[in-house]
Amino acid sequence: MTVGELGERGLIERIRQRLGPPPKDVLVGVGDDAAAVTWTRGTLLLTTDMLLEEVHFRRSTATLREIGAKSLAVNLSDIAAMGGEPRFAVVALAVPPAMRVVDVDELYAGLEDMARGHAVALLGGDTCAAPHQMVLTVTVAGHTDGAPLCRRGARPGDAILVTGVLGAAAAGLAALERGTVPVAADVVKPLQHAHRMPTPRVREGRLIHASGAATAMIDLSDGLATDLAHIARESGVGAEVRLAALPVSDGTRQLAAVLGIDPWSWAVSGGEDYELLLTAMPQHAATLATRVTTETGTPVSVIGEVRPADEGVRFLDEGRRQVPVRPGFDHFA
Amino acid sequence: MTVGELGERGLIERIRQRLGPPPKDVLVGVGDDAAAVTWTRGTLLLTTDMLLEEVHFRRSTATLREIGAKSLAVNLSDIAAMGGEPRFAVVALAVPPAMRVVDVDELYAGLEDMARGHAVALLGGDTCAAPHQMVLTVTVAGHTDGAPLCRRGARPGDAILVTGVLGAAAAGLAALERGTVPVAADVVKPLQHAHRMPTPRVREGRLIHASGAATAMIDLSDGLATDLAHIARESGVGAEVRLAALPVSDGTRQLAAVLGIDPWSWAVSGGEDYELLLTAMPQHAATLATRVTTETGTPVSVIGEVRPADEGVRFLDEGRRQVPVRPGFDHFA
Numbered sequence: 001m002t003v004g005e006l007g008e009r010g011l012i013e014r015i016r017q018r019l020g021p022p023p024k025d026v027l028v029g030v031g032d033d034a035a036a037v038t039w040t041r042g043t044l045l046l047t048t049d050m051l052l053e054e055v056h057f058r059r060s061t062a063t064l065r066e067i068g069a070k071s072l073a074v075n076l077s078d079i080a081a082m083g084g085e086p087r088f089a090v091v092a093l094a095v096p097p098a099m100r101v102v103d104v105d106e107l108y109a110g111l112e113d114m115a116r117g118h119a120v121a122l123l124g125g126d127t128c129a130a131p132h133q134m135v136l137t138v139t140v141a142g143h144t145d146g147a148p149l150c151r152r153g154a155r156p157g158d159a160i161l162v163t164g165v166l167g168a169a170a171a172g173l174a175a176l177e178r179g180t181v182p183v184a185a186d187v188v189k190p191l192q193h194a195h196r197m198p199t200p201r202v203r204e205g206r207l208i209h210a211s212g213a214a215t216a217m218i219d220l221s222d223g224l225a226t227d228l229a230h231i232a233r234e235s236g237v238g239a240e241v242r243l244a245a246l247p248v249s250d251g252t253r254q255l256a257a258v259l260g261i262d263p264w265s266w267a268v269s270g271g272e273d274y275e276l277l278l279t280a281m282p283q284h285a286a287t288l289a290t291r292v293t294t295e296t297g298t299p300v301s302v303i304g305e306v307r308p309a310d311e312g313v314r315f316l317d318e319g320r321r322q323v324p325v326r327p328g329f330d331h332f333a
Numbered sequence: 334m335t336v337g338e339l340g341e342r343g344l345i346e347r348i349r350q351r352l353g354p355p356p357k358d359v360l361v362g363v364g365d366d367a368a369a370v371t372w373t374r375g376t377l378l379l380t381t382d383m384l385l386e387e388v389h390f391r392r393s394t395a396t397l398r399e400i401g402a403k404s405l406a407v408n409l410s411d412i413a414a415m416g417g418e419p420r421f422a423v424v425a426l427a428v429p430p431a432m433r434v435v436d437v438d439e440l441y442a443g444l445e446d447m448a449r450g451h452a453v454a455l456l457g458g459d460t461c462a463a464p465h466q467m468v469l470t471v472t473v474a475g476h477t478d479g480a481p482l483c484r485r486g487a488r489p490g491d492a493i494l495v496t497g498v499l500g501a502a503a504a505g506l507a508a509l510e511r512g513t514v515p516v517a518a519d520v521v522k523p524l525q526h527a528h529r530m531p532t533p534r535v536r537e538g539r540l541i542h543a544s545g546a547a548t549a550m551i552d553l554s555d556g557l558a559t560d561l562a563h564i565a566r567e568s569g570v571g572a573e574v575r576l577a578a579l580p581v582s583d584g585t586r587q588l589a590a591v592l593g594i595d596p597w598s599w600a601v602s603g604g605e606d607y608e609l610l611l612t613a614m615p616q617h618a619a620t621l622a623t624r625v626t627t628e629t630g631t632p633v634s635v636i637g638e639v640r641p642a643d644e645g646v647r648f649l650d651e652g653r654r655q656v657p658v659r660p661g662f663d664h665f666a
Contacts, residue, residue, distance in 0.1 A: 027481065028415075028481060032483050033410075033411040033415055034379060034411045036377070036378050036379075036415065039372055039375065045368065047366065047368070047423070048381075048459050049425065050426075050427055052427055052461070052463060079366075082361075082365070088379065091381075092382065092470045093383075094385055094388075094468075126383050128383060129388060131385070131388060135385070135427075137381065137383055137459075137472075139379070142367070147369075148367070148369045151364075218366060
């Protein structure tokens, strides 16, 4: 059965059935003019991301379940980057009428997987017909106690830290685009997974926020070079990053060697790692890193130092020579 | 200059400059991972709507300023339908790189016009490249004191009321699609305006909610027949509507006569009037209608009565004979 055969009302009813009764603080879930939730806590965070088929995802390189999960994950990552707790999501979905209903089910299964993993309630949204390709806009509401962590706030002398590893998503995408690569499956599969199913660092972000030691934070969606430049510009500072300190997995290095690509270019200019990049008071940085790793299992690395604005944002090799970096991702370039 | 030449960062900076400093309860506006606002009041309402070029709007029949205003208006209408006060909006925007920057400015000018008129703060969102056509997803956060008005809640015996006039948007669309119609400009222009620039009934919705007399409410986006069926289904009731009681403007009747169309079909099955359809305790209905009209200037009409579920939803002519109605708008049909 296609979405066109089921009809708009039928599709909404099917989604409502899937999602089941909402949690107790939800007054109105799927199927009314707006969703309504009881909101008692201090600061409301709102973030929205639009994903277009053939621009942000391809059905040839990811399943619909993965696409659904990722569409929510990228928003959860934005909430994580503020140190917030995600609570509710609404989904606006445009699908071609010829799309099979079971495919929409798969997309929702992915959304639900990701929502469940972070105790986020899916509250409905909007459904309409797309002429050609799918479009998906997910909006997440979350909260922080007190002020959130922003891109502004870094000070010269602060340490620069990053969660997880860098460049894995770009390596995975390179492998997916090539179809087959002469590398063992157990090396390449985790990289492809990193691209298709990023893990939003929500627990890590909340611990970092609660520590009081961080001064600025952003999630790595466009690549380290671009996203660090965002922190630098908003904070009015410069930065220096030691390439040798960047956490790059053995798998990423292995694939890079086979493909003749510099793994640092993936780590610095590749996007979609969805790790957290933060600055922290230097005297607390090591303790913060250890604590996050102990409580979540996620590695946290000190990769550089915030500098005065006039020094710019620089990436240094082991001889402390400045390395030129490709400008990061621009949606319109 | 095109959006592609300006680049993503340049476009976001331009939008941030346009919007200026946010109001005091906004901690973080445009240009960070998420927007953050201080939230002290009880119930949070969230609504999202996606508008696709060539599906929901055409640049041949509306200016970008009108499209911007309408994209926010349809969301404000959803908040109004819950009896809520809209507060904040985030905008996810996909535009072709070849689009002119001044055209994006116009779109934002329309968003700002509508936001200002309802004291809504635009908090940023997401910007990306669209391969072919524009896509716009607007999400609005609002609030009510206590529980919102839902589609569920109508009881047999309740009066059915509607704000404003019906069918004007459908009449206006018919005129726009035909290009020229043999009707005076001062008759056809208000109809075209009703289609291109609907007025969300926010003040009316809040007064209706505050009165405590209403039992269910919805906004008329898909047409009276479809939207009344939503209330009936969610409330587990039937309904009867007297065609003769429907508020249809002289201009709509005049255009219908010239085009040989039944004006009631526009009033019953035409969409996008964005008026409020509500049910209210019968003993309070007339007082409620008078009060809303006195305070806002918007006419409110009693058009029928809620009936037991087994009677279904029926439209009656002056001889109380049931009139067949076209099923309302289905995005996938």
